[in-house]
Amino acid sequence: MLPRSDTRSAGYDRDPSSVEEVIGSVEAVSNGDLCLETAQTLVEALSNPIIAQRWEEPCALEGYTVGGLAAHTARSIRTVLIYLDGPEPAGTPISAAQYFLNGLRDEDPIDSELHLGIRRRAADAAANGSEEILRTATADLSSLTERLRTTADRTVEVFGGATMVLSEYLITRLVEMVVHLDDLAHSIGSDLPEPPGAAIDLTLATLFEMAVARHGPAAMLRALSREERSTVFPRAF
Numbered sequence: 001m002l003p004r005s006d007t008r009s010a011g012y013d014r015d016p017s018s019v020e021e022v023i024g025s026v027e028a029v030s031n032g033d034l035c036l037e038t039a040q041t042l043v044e045a046l047s048n049p050i051i052a053q054r055w056e057e058p059c060a061l062e063g064y065t066v067g068g069l070a071a072h073t074a075r076s077i078r079t080v081l082i083y084l085d086g087p088e089p090a091g092t093p094i095s096a097a098q099y100f101l102n103g104l105r106d107e108d109p110i111d112s113e114l115h116l117g118i119r120r121r122a123a124d125a126a127a128n129g130s131e132e133i134l135r136t137a138t139a140d141l142s143s144l145t146e147r148l149r150t151t152a153d154r155t156v157e158v159f160g161g162a163t164m165v166l167s168e169y170l171i172t173r174l175v176e177m178v179v180h181l182d183d184l185a186h187s188i189g190s191d192l193p194e195p196p197g198a199a200i201d202l203t204l205a206t207l208f209e210m211a212v213a214r215h216g217p218a219a220m221l222r223a224l225s226r227e228e229r230s231t232v233f234p235r236a237f
Contacts, residue, residue, distance in 0.1 A: 031170040031202075032148040038177050038199045039077050039141050045181055045192040046070055046137055052130035059187035063119050066187050067126035067133070072118065073180040074137040075125070076173045077144055083156040083169065084147055091163035093155055096171035097209040103159050104237060171206055178203040207236040 045051070055067035064072070094102065104114075125133065153167050164172075178195045185192040211234045212220050223234040 031167040031174075034196060034199055034202070035080075035170040035173055036141070036145055036148065038174055038195050039137075039144065041193045041195050042073060042077070042177050042181060043134070043137050043141055045184060046074065046130075046134045048188070048190070048192060050188045050190050051184065054188055055126070055130050060183045061187075063115070064122065065126060066184070067130060068119065068122040069180060069184060069187065070130070071125035071133050072122035073177060073184065074133050074140075075122075076176040076180075077137060077140040079158075080144055080170065080173060081140060081147065083158055084151065084166075086157050088155045089157040089163040091155075091157075091161075093163045093165045093168065095209070096164075096168050096175065096206050097213060099158065099162065099164060099169070099172050100175070100206075100210055100237070101213055102162060171202060174199045175203045175206050210236040 051066060051070055055065065055070075057066050058064070059066045059069045061069055151166070153165060155163050156166055156169055158164050158169055158172075178199055181192055181195060208220075214236070215223070215232050215234060219230070219232045220234055222230040223232055
């Protein structure tokens with residue numbers, strides 16, 4: 001993956017011949033397989049020695065060290081296992097975009113209790129060191145591979161007590177891994193393995209859905225096509 005300072009972004013320099021080609025690349029791979037493939041990319045990235053060397057240094061996200069960000073991203077694999085161990089809830093399922101909108105709301109990313117708690121948990125995990133985070137992520141990926149092979153699509157109770165269909169929850173894990181792999185690459189100033197193109201496409205689609213929900217379709221239309229009339233930055237998170 002390329003550092004953020006590069007004008008290219010991982011996966012975006014592809015030149016699909018049509019919109020159908022992009023959509024097809026998402027639909028051709030099941031969310032389970034795609035999540036496992038992206039998690040494998042993450043595990044490979046975590047083995048980069050530069051991450052271990054800079055473990056205690058601040059990273060691209062304020063309040064995190066490189067190690068804290070790595071630990072937080074690696075937890076994306078484990079949460080699937082945690083929720084699969086719970087009973088199937090009976091609530092109305094929400095989408096991946098709504099999961100983020102409900103969970104993050106307009107919480108301040110630095111000072112809110114929500115984000116302080118997330119960073120504390122990441123720091124506690126990172127204190128175990130880079131080798132332990134890599135070992136745990138590798139073991140979690142192996143466990144998740146086995147679980148998804150034998151688990152039909154079902155509902156799970158996720159953060160905030162919300163109900164999600166498993167395949168939809170896996171999209172939120174893709175978003176976490178794709179976005180934070182880019183953060184990690186920028187933080188260490190070095191290339192990291194690139195996520196699958198379909199994972200990037202699905203991440204972009206989810207972020208766009210979130211941005212439309214936050215700002216409205218008209219504001220997003222202007223932000224993407226008429227800068228002179230745009231009044232908002234199309235933020236998803």
